[in-house]
Amino acid sequence: MENNLTFEEALKTLELTVKELESGTLSLEDSVTKYNEGIRLAKYCHDLLKKAENVVVKLVEDEGLSDFPKTEE
């Protein structure tokens, strides 16, 4: 389900989830659910950052986009 989330959405949801958990107003069952969700989201965000390798670089041309020659490092 998280696979469709952007990093920003996932991070936002994570922060909301943590706030909810901290508020202490959830039922125990809900806080179990939220906690698990929070852990999952944290892992998802972490993985996104960790696994992201290279930015996609495209050259905008009149006809559209083309690959931009790879950065020499």
Add this chain to the structure above:
Amino acid sequence: MERKPITVSALNKYLKYRFDNDANLQNVLLRAEISNFKRHSRGHLYFTLKDEESQIGAVMFFGNAKNLPFEPKEGDKVLVEGYVSVYEPNGTYSVNVARMTLDGVGDLFLAFEQTKKRLEALGWFDPAAKRPLPMFPSVIGVVTSPTGAAVRDIINIINRRYPLVTILIYPALVQGEGAKNSIASMIAKANRDGKADVLIVGRGGGSIEDLWAFNEEIVAQAIRASRIPIVSAVGHETDFTISDFVADLRAPTPSGAAELVVPDRVQLMQTIDKARNRADLAWLSRIRAENNRLRALQDSFVFRDPRRLWEKSAYRLLHANERLEQASPKKILDKNKEKTALLLQRAQQAFQSGWERQAALFARAADKLELLNPLAIMKKGYSVIKKEQRIVRSVTELTLGDRLETILADGTAETEVVGLRKDA
């Protein structure tokens, strides 16, 4: 009145005071030619500024000289900005140079100042109009030369910091004749595409002429018209262009722009870890709280001393039992037994006393009895009939054929019932 002479020091001090407080002398823009140029070992520059008729000494200290965009030499026509200061020990005055450009370039500098003033007056630099950059862009547009060092720096830095984005390079000429139109049209194209969340507009370092396109009004106009927030990144940290003032944010360099448009993943990971820790902590404290509640419940007398649960009932039961016992037949019986015993005792006592009285009565009765001696009566002709040794008093005790003893005064006769008749 005799005039009081002053010292030379006092005069020079006074002159310095006057110079320092003259607004015209404190901000001078000169067109001149360099002569007697000397570079001091500490990096300070000493020279003379002159025209056809006059000259003035000039000094440019290292702090300002290190940013000079050209290497000054004898005979250079220059534009100089600075202030006039008095050197008290010598009683000389000179120009303290803050900025110096080659003349011609000096024209550009003036043009820059004029454009800046005009656009500022139009409100194009209004800080209130500046838009914030998105925190987490997914597409970053870069309007720059696709072959320059700037684009490489930007890609490398974004790659290192936040490789979750797509970079769209909007290739533009960044110097020369066609640059201003190229830059402006690429900014417009990026806006038409609408793909980028933020735009970097800029180029690497160069001379003021090289950077000039970014001082053009058409570029400023394109930046101002952009719906996409723009970070201006032109040249080095010391280079200021009109684009820098119109853009939503000025980056000191293209690399700096890359750092401004994307978050840093190392910091983000820390943020995520922090959120995770907070979640752990919240969860742990929740569990602890629930545990405490549970323990409090477990510590309740209900579990610690369950007897107390039914204690009350037990008391009631006990009480009922007592009452029941009170009401039980046995109790009544016991009570009655007691009563009986008492009665018996009383009866015995009564009997005792009664017997004694009866004995006395009997003695008296015996005397009377003598008088009623049945023998004496029988002698008068009465008899007594016995059936099976019992005296018969009624005909109803008899049936036909009964054998009876008839006792008379002087003996007994055996008799048999041969007829029965009951008196009415």
